[in-house]
Amino acid sequence: MSVWKSKTLRLEFRTCFRQKTMNEPRFLGEAMRPAYLRETFLVSGDTFHFSSPPPPDVAELRHLASDEPWRVLSCVLANLQQGRFDVSRRLVGLMHETNDAVIWNACAHLLSFAAPYSVIRELEAVSEKLLESDRHSPYTRQYFCVILSHSAGVWGVPHLIRHYRGLKNREVENDVEYNLSQVLETEPGPILSGPQVLWESNGLPPPFEESTPVFLVDDYLSLIGETFQRLVSSERLYEQEALVEGERLNIRNVARRLLSRVQTGTHPDRIEMGRMLLEATTGLNCRAFFDDSGRLKNLTAAAIVEEFLERGDADRYQPGVRYFFGHRIPD
Structure with missing residues (x-):
């Protein structure tokens, strides 16, 4: 893979933490994060679980009107865990109210894995x-790509492609190619690799000759579109169904692929995505997947997934349908 196509191996909603994502203030929200949310919404942390017991009144709906974002987020999370999905609309309002990257990151997590498609x-x-x-x-556009890809709606793929067309930065395009691949490819393949590159010479003789990269974006967009249409046809997908890794969402298959990957340590980005999807769907606490420094504990992670599969818990979840903490997400 060329230097133009090198990709990091972390899926941490990367735009959300990249300092150039938003203008000032960027990270004021982090300083105000309460202890019970210390590792919540972090991919290698507690994701959708509270880090410690929250205040007993955390789910009271009056907190949704608070001007303190973390109080709003805590209330939304507590209600979503109980299957009360209407509160997710407050996240859209919160994104209008603040430009803090850490708050947007938390909103992106919750919208991606718990909000109804209507929201x-x-x-x-x-x-x-x-x-x-x-x-x-301009980097902010990637948030919408992350939400559309992880919410996995068939209806959302054309919007995801539209956002990809609107990106103006090669680094961000690299990241969104991860998102596209995670929706459309069972294993990383040509969609992850991104557009092919041609090197165009300025026509001068050495040592004055210089070459510039030309990315074959139109060909790449054709590949994405054709892959998506083929999946819709072969899987007979409806627009309100969820599409994950090249097939109708099936949490058993997600868990099986996750188990294989944690056993071999392959595709760390897919491991993190699989962990988040498994945890969001079932409410299973997967914090023990990672140590305190964020390194994967392969044997522990494998044991958690194996136990889930052996219990037959996957039978509870209808293919193509999204759930959060065992509650079916409306529409």
Whole structure:
């Protein structure tokens, strides 16, 4: 893989933590994060679990009107864990109210894995308004790509492709190619590799000759579109179904692939995605997948997934349907 196509091996909603994602203030929210959310919403942390017991009134709906983002997020999470999905609309409002990258990261996690598609459609409808704001940089578009890819709706793939077309930075395009691959490819393949590159000479003789890369984006977009249409046809997918790793979402298959990957240590980005999807769907606490420094504990992770599969818990979940903590997400 060329230096133009090198990719990092961490899926940490990378735009959300990249300092150039948003204009100031960027990370004021981190300083205000309460102890019971210390590792919550972090991929190698507690993701969708509270790090320690929250206040007993955390789920009271009056907190949704708070001007303290972490109080709002705690209330939303507590209610979502109980299957009360209407609270997810408050996340869209929170993204209008703040440009703090850490808060947007938390909102992105919850919208991706717990919000009904009706809410994500509402966010997508106002995405361009949010993106045109002077408060945000062009890198902000990747948030919408992350939400669309991890929420996995068949309806959302054309919107994801549209956002990809709107990216203006090769580094961000690399990251979104991860997102596209995770939706459309069972294993990393040509979609992950991104557009092919041609080197165009300026026509001067050495030592004055210089070459510039030309990315064959149109060919790449054709590949994405054709792959998506083939999957819709072969899987007979409806637009409200979820599409993950090249097939109708099936949590048993997600767990089986996750088990194989933690046993071999292959595709760390897919391990993190699989962990998040398994945990979000079932409510299973997978914190023990990683040590305190974020390194994967292969044997421990494998044991957790093996136990899930052996119990037959996957039978509870209908293919193509999204769940959060065992509760079926509406629409």
